[in-house]
Amino acid sequence: MVEIRGGAATSLDDMVFEFLEYGEESSPESSFSSGDGCYDDDRDEERSFDVEESKAFWDEQMKLLQGTFYRTNSVESKIRQATKEVLKDAAYSSQCGCGRLRVEAGGGCRSCLRREVCNRLMNLGYDCAICKSKWRSSSSIPSGEHTYLEVVHRSNEKRGELRVVIELNFRAEFEMARASEEYNRLIGNLPEIFVGKTERLRGLIKILCSAAKRCMKEKNMHLGPWRKHKYMQAKWLGTCERSAPAPLPVGNAARPAKSKASMLTFDLSEAIPIPGLRRTAVEVGVI
Template identity: 50%
Template sequence: MARVPTIHHRILSSDCGPQEFTVEPAINLSDDTVFEFLGEKFDSVRCDPELENSSEEDECCQEAESDDFWERQSQHLQSTICRTTSLESQIRKITNHVLDGETGNGCGCTEHFSSACRKCLMEDVCRNLRNAGFDSAICTSKWRSSPDIPSGQHTFLDVVDNSNPKKGQVRVVIEFNFRAEFEMARANQHYKELINQLPETFVGKIERLLGVLKIMSSATKKCMKEKKMHMGPWRKHSYMQAKWLRTSDNNRSPPPPPHSARLPRPMRSMLTLDLNESGLHRPVVRVV
């Protein structure tokens, strides 16, 4: 084959003199060479089975880690709730006795609900606990807004026990509809199963309550991350803590007397008006 001569190109520039550069001659590619290059190209973009297997393994690992997380949370929650002391058991027994008696009896307040309202339940439970010798009161927690959580307030029952000087003051919280505090509409199945482990009415020491809040707040954050939902400030751990921690002695009040012991409010209407009263009696006037 004859040698192909080198081709020179010249570029004319207005700023400087002529410049030359050398271009190598074109390569004579045979059909075999072209197909060989194409084969290498397709081999380079062909899917690697090892990468596919690696991706599937990553997904399996994530699912396994998620299952392990929910299993640990379930075990921690169960062990935290099942633990109890004699003080908690006594308070829980009185609370359940009052709740069982109120079921289906209606509300004692003037609003006449079909079932006992939260306000009347708290008053009845608090009254029975005080009759049993416990320092029970209705608590109202209030907190101001901050960059992390909005302001709010919450009402619940607590019992303060100072019977053991060695242990110091022990505070037991009674929260009705405790399970509803953590429910969400679009929760995954793992979170729903965790919610079902919670008691409807919580009776426990403040330390036990804080342990439950830590477990549930972590579960709430995990659930919303898996569901790709925004976590509202009212579901944050600090907001849940504020409900039962932002209290003082000034916010504790004893229950009012029962409705049967209250003096009835005088009611007057035109239907019950006594027309024989002296101030309302008028002589009959004959119309001509």
């Protein structure tokens, strides 16, 4: 049933949002032109101010990022731990359901891994589903779609539903090929796999998109529309289609093995009957 609604070098522990466990839950463009090369006290002071202001910006973004990571609640922690265990179990499989060899830590075919993680979490009693978001193009961003996992937790209290997003490729979603050292350092603090509620994800998107915008301005480069805040929000926080995963095929076990025949022993006369063809025994001598 489909529901429409709005809305290996690294260890697995390092990959899965590990540093959220440290606490409980309880943001001007600057430029400098060298001019004609003449000494200018005012220009030197302006440059010094820009460097200091830039450093302050990146230090602040790092603090905001870490502050967002260090807050968590018991529901997130429980789902995060379950996701770790599921990924550990999935890592023992050498093949995806589609038959491709797994070449990455935690799985090679991301589509099959996503289905497998979803199925395993459902078997543990979680209301997990595969979510597919789609959005139309506008004057500021192009159209697109994105697939991720979501667990919906319903409590008996008045808090209502809590949506927890599971993104298996989180860090890569924010990496940029020609980014600055400061931006890469910030992105390096992101986990490979994100497990957290949508409110926390919304805060992270704001921080990271602000950093991407600043990075491109400091490098005098154009920010791609797919890097904008509105585009990133549409991936995980917009309208999505929730669906249960299809059962996974058991690797190649369901496929009958094909018999192989050597051309040295293959009898064409038996495979392709030819009228009037007579078989004659031929003696083969040994030299």
